Amino acid sequence: METSTKGTRLESIRDANNMKKENRTDRMEDYLEVIYELICQKGYATTVEISKYLNVSSPSVTKMVQRLDESGYLKYEKYRGISLTNEGIRVAESIRERHGLLAEFFKMIGVTVDIANRDAEGIEHHLHPESLKKLEEFIRTIKRDYKSERSKANVL
Numbered sequence: 001m002e003t004s005t006k007g008t009r010l011e012s013i014r015d016a017n018n019m020k021k022e023n024r025t026d027r028m029e030d031y032l033e034v035i036y037e038l039i040c041q042k043g044y045a046t047t048v049e050i051s052k053y054l055n056v057s058s059p060s061v062t063k064m065v066q067r068l069d070e071s072g073y074l075k076y077e078k079y080r081g082i083s084l085t086n087e088g089i090r091v092a093e094s095i096r097e098r099h100g101l102l103a104e105f106f107k108m109i110g111v112t113v114d115i116a117n118r119d120a121e122g123i124e125h126h127l128h129p130e131s132l133k134k135l136e137e138f139i140r141t142i143k144r145d146y147k148s149e150r151s152k153a154n155v156l
Contacts, residue, residue, distance in 0.1 A: 024091070027064070028064070028067070033095045035082060047082075050065070099117075102119070103117050103120040
């Protein structure tokens with residue numbers, strides 16, 4: 001292996017680990033994603049449900065929810081409930097879009113729905129916005145070409 005390749009690889013590892021997402025961690029994003037999904041499905045989210053879906057203790061959920069409250073992503077009142085702020089909704093919807101895009105790509109290449117969702121969950125926090133944009137363009141192109149081919153086949 002070339003020295004320049006090693007250096008480049010090490011630099012990209014360093015850069016990936018130094019990349020900040022508006023002072024959010026992957027774990028914070030997981031919490032926002034779960035809270036958003038619960039609110040969409042049920043109209044509310046509780047610390048008990050968050051604990052269940054993220055497989056963490058209730059005290060851990062309470063600490064993170066308080067941290068997200070302090071960061072301006074949600075409003076939390078003990079024994080009252082959790083509501084996302086506009087910023088929290090924006091971040092959660094962005095995460096949902098990334099997840100959907102990745103899962104769609106994996107399904108397009110033949111991965112089952114369950115595995116596609118698991119894999120998307122595992123990497124949705126780690127892709128650069130440019131990579132996501134290019135992936136979206138790629139999916140759009142493949143879908144457009146597929147529709148075009150199908151319509152040609154239907155004409156014949």
